[in-house]
Amino acid sequence: MRRRSIDRPTRSPSTFGNRSLTYRELNERSNQLARYLQAIGFNPAAPIGIYLDRSIEMLVALLATLKAGGTYLPLDPAYPAERLNFMLQDAQVERVLTRSLPPLPTVRSIDLAAESDAIARHSSENLPAANQSIAYLLYTSGSTGTPKAVQILHKSLSNFLLSMRDCLRVTAHDRLLAVTTIAFDIAALELFLPLIVGAEVVIAAREVTSDGMQLAALLDRHSVNLIQATPATWRLLLASGWQGKRDLKILCGGEALDRALATNLLNCAQQVWNLYGPTETTIWSAALQVAEEHLETATVPIGEPIANTQLHILDRHLQPVAIGVPGELYISGTGLAHGYLNRPDLTGDRFLPHASGRLYRTGDRVRRLANGAIEYLGRLDHQVKLRSYRIELGEIEAVLRQHPDVDQAIVLLEDDRLVAYLVPGCPAEVRLLIQRQLPSYMIPSAFVELAAFPLTPNGKIDRQALRELSTVQAIRSTSIAPRNAIEAELAEIWAIALGLESVGVEDDFFALGGHSLLATRVVAQIREAFGVELPLRQLFETPTIAQIALTLDQSRLALPAIEPVERSGVLSFAQQRQWVLAQLEPHHPAYLIPAAIRIQGGLDVQILHKCFIAVVERHEVLRTAIHTIEGQPVPVAIDHPPVELPLIDLTALPMPETQMQQFVSQNSIEPIAIDRAPLLRLRLLRLSAIDHVLLLTLHHIAADGWSINLLIREVIALYDALIQGKPAALPELPIQYADFAQWQRQWLQGEPIDRQLAYWRSQLQDAPPLLELPIDRPRPAVQTGCGQSHKFEINPATSRALQQVARQAGCTLFMTLLAAFQILLSRYSDRSDILVGTPIANRTRRETELLIGCFANTLVLRTDLSGNPTVLELLRRVKQVALDAYTHQDLPFEQLVDALQPERSLSYSPLFQVMFLFSPLCRPSRSKI
Structure with a gap:
């Protein structure tokens, strides 16, 4: 920094938003803050917390702490208060540098804005080199759930920066974009590497780092030619439509670089580097410039060690393994951390004495390939044992990523089953792929499709968060959809209670994450929805929807049954409303339910006609005319009403598809008289000998959306039987609609x-x-019902x-x-x-x-x-x-x-004027008849 402030005094080393500093200003301001810290008597043995949002002040504070002879502890303002408090107490922090942020408890906060005048009064002259071996502390997650502080030495950081300078050929002409939180060790490369060569660092704001489009714009606006990021951030950029830059050097690390992402990045930049290294060995320990020959394995190889660093592949006895044999990766050299703060037991477990000097045990499983490259195989703690089989989860993940629809895949062992998490992926298709390549014991029991993986604050995939999601997001490997209304309503209750999108009728409530509290909640919902008192123990003894539905079906005898009755000439309440509306506007198309069904292939029109006649005879409501006698509606069931199926031949007409569309449009608005049966209209359009369109229209007084799907299913079942010469068999109807209408009026x-x-x-x-x-226009005095659609x-x-x-x-x-x-x-x-x-x-x-x-x-x-x-x-x-x-x-x-009796007006509907209808969008239904 001293040299840069002399040979490049007016060059800008740092930019944030519209602000920047020259090298001279950055050096002088960090000198003044360092002298201020010394003047107030800070304790060099106690780390100084850096609790600042991403800014130029953050860079000044980091440099000043080091110049004053202190050790800095980065504190991300986005971290939960509980984690920050733990870090402060565990590291015994006495002072925190901050700016316009809420104060932290238990420590003295120094607000740089409030103290700016006091800081400025100190000399800006350079300070003598401080005699402090620990440069910074960095907390990483611990296997026990308690974070641990890694102590990184000055000599380790210096060795790393100088090695990266030479390896990446970074010069004063480069401009690097900093996107990583300072609580992640790789931020030290972004912030300090440009400074030692006289280059410039552009610090991205927090909100920009999580927005691919803003990040891409920032890259272009500042002509950035060097950027380091995790695979998750690179995927974010690519997903935003970013096309890359010809002069860009891409640094990718923090997680394994898979082949698909590497291929995409090679098309976006001049150079792509795969960087590897744990926090305990000072940021990156190995680097590889990615080329086409490195894309032969599922993940890009690790690369060669940086200066003064050695990589060892050893067995559990710390002996070297042969080429091609998997082993654990150990690292030795200048980059090794001093150890873990206040954790001598953990330090002794991970930092081992060896003939080559101290070794750090990474826990990463690797092997050396014949060409000398080191292939990353996954974490040793990702190797699990299930039903006596030892399984490498990384192998399953590699197969999952072969599917073209899968961008990312993670497999975890949860409660004696494998769960695969996919982004985005199609679970059904992925299962078929994996079944062809892996033995049965390696097939996940559940596949969870996510829009994106949850990330840690450091930008890595948060596996613990995935485990927490699993109980509320699991998609079962086999799921039977509800088969009747009771099962459908139970599935809705279960899905809400368990936080799932869907539930199969044979899925076990407790296997999906249910517990006694949720069971109590579900029983309460069943009581309200069905009017049945279900004992809590019943859910424990019969924990599937199919079993509970059967229990409910038997228990609902307490409610009045719907039974066939003598015809009393009453309409249901819904029919009554439809009749009133029909009297007011008999020709309004809103009371119709039209459908157009494409039938391709050979069609026997006579048999199709017989099927519709059978359905009309079967459902009394379709053959019930609504007469008006003395101003009151009287339903009259008609025996054997004429069911017509006119065939309209369009084959000889020019542009039959256009003619067909006109028929479809006309059919949807042509009224149906409710005083004549049947209350449906049929037309069959012939476009060719093997291509027909069936126009089916029902009046709403006799049907609803559920009904039209039911009608089509029955016609298909009847046609399929008759065309094969078999007797048509449909389940007997226990009641007719008129029986329901009478029951509803009484109940x-x-x-x-x-x-x-x-x-x-x-x-x-x-x-x-x-x-x-x-x-933008006056509301009419009387509703017209005229509107338009926007798709x-x-x-x-x-x-x-x-x-x-x-x-x-x-x-x-x-x-x-x-x-x-x-x-x-x-x-x-x-x-x-x-x-x-x-x-x-x-x-x-x-x-x-x-x-x-x-x-x-x-x-x-x-x-x-x-x-x-x-x-x-x-x-x-x-x-x-x-x-x-x-x-x-x-x-x-x-x-x-x-x-x-709400306030009424002819100009708008009572109670509400806006409707919301949701039907999950599916592919067009195709049935073979």
Whole structure:
């Protein structure tokens, strides 16, 4: 620094934002701060804490501490207070240098801003060299969970910097970007290496280091030609669309550099260096300039040792191993740390006496290849024993990374099973790949897909955080989807309680991370949702959804059963509302459920026609006409109504696809009269002999979204049987829709309706009648129902991130997206009381599962966004609102409106004016018939 301040006094060594210092200014300011520290009588035996955000002041403080003869301890302001306090007490820190940050307890904080005048009064002359052997302390994670402080010597740091200068050929013309927290040892290269050669370091702000696009912009803005980062940061840059720079030298270290990332980086830079070294041997101990020949193994080789450093591959008896034989890597030389502060036992275990001098035992498993390169095979503590088999987790990870959709893979042993974590990956496809290459005992039991791996503050993958995620994010290797409404509702309850996106009906509750407290919560939700008192021990004895569903099915006899009854001429509440709307606007297309189904291949039209006739005969509601007698609706079931399937041949027309689209559009708005049966319309468009489009339209008074899927499944089953000459067999329907309508009218009286209505009165008390959104035209006096659609796609990365947020918050994806939507509505309306409607299938009774009919209900979800809640807090609120609404979903929306009598207007709908519907997007369904 002294030499640079003389031969390059006006050159800028450091830039942060719009600020910079010359070498002379940096030298003088660090001299003044060093003399200030000496003047106040700091204790050289006690480390000085550097508690500063990334800035030029941070660099001044580091240099001043060393010049004053002190040892610095970097303290990252982003660290939890508990960890900072441990470090301060364990290292016996007496003074901390800080600037405009909250004071730390137990130590004296020196605010550089407040003390600036006092510091400036000290001489800026150079100080004599200090006689202090320890340059800095750095805390690393310990296997017991207690961090340990590594003591790095001045001579070790000097040897490292001079070696890097020569190895990387760093000159005064280089400009290096510093992106690493000072609490990670590699920051010393970023901050000090430029200073010893007269180059410049550009210090990136904390918020920039975690944003790939901002980082790429900073690289270009400052013409940076040298940057060091962990693989995670390089992936962040590449994911942002960064294309690289021709004159760039890339330094990559901190974790193994896999072949895929190395290949991408070689296309982005002039040079790519793979750096290896543990903290205990002073930052990097080996370096390799990556070339094409280094990409033959799963990970790039470690490289050659830096100056005054030796690498040894030894067996457990500390004897050298043969070429190609795996062993443990030991390091000797000038870079070895003094040891661990106040941990003589641990120092003796890791730093060993040897004929070659002291050895540091790295715990890394490596082997020397025939070409002399050293291949990294993984951590020895990543080698596990499972069911008597010794397994190298790195081998499984290498196979996983072969899949083109997998960017990163980590495998951990958790509770006697292997769990694979993938970014991003497709678990089903990855499982097929790994089954072809590995023995069964090496196949993970679970695959967890993540948007990104959690990172430590040092930018390394946080394996402990992955273990903590596993109980709430595991995706089972085999998962059977719910097969009926009871199982579906139980799966929803379990998924929320366990923090999972989905749960299979045969999955064990406790194997998924359940415990007695969660079991109590689940039993309470079952009681509210199903009206059944399930003993807690039942969940322990039968811990799968399939078993609990069977128990519930047998226990629900306490509720009134739905049984066939004499036709009483009543409509369900949902039908009643549809009838009223149909009287007001009989031709409105909003009451239709249209579908267009592409049928490719040979088609027997007559058999298809017979299938629809059979389905209409099977479901009474489809052949029920709604007559109006003396102003009241009267449902009348019609025996054998005419079911027509007209065939419209488009083959001779020009552009049949265009003609087909016109038919589809017209079909979706053409009304269906409800006073004539059947309440569905069919048309078959022929585009060629092997290409047809079936237009299917149902009236909402007879069906809902669940119904149309059920109808299609039944038609496929009937067609498949008839085309093979087999008798058509569908499960017998226990009731008809008219039986449900009569049951609903009787059940929703007295106590059940009072209990549900009491909840909704409380929930919607004093609710705002209208969501006032800023609009660019007057609201019409009467709703027109005219609107438009805006289609857009959420990219896969955002989708995965949303799913991860949902899992971490213990919410479903519906709840997470609803929260985001309500934030949007709140921002636009400048209101914190947001009401949104959402449809719900409302098929909680077993008798209704196979019935076509209008069962769907509408729930009002009222969320309080006041108090500027965090996203996680808002998700908790949305989750509670949704769960409460599900519990009270039986009250028909029509009854709710009638009971509450909200302020009415023809210009907007009552209670809510915005609906939110979520259906997981799947690939187009293809069925073979």
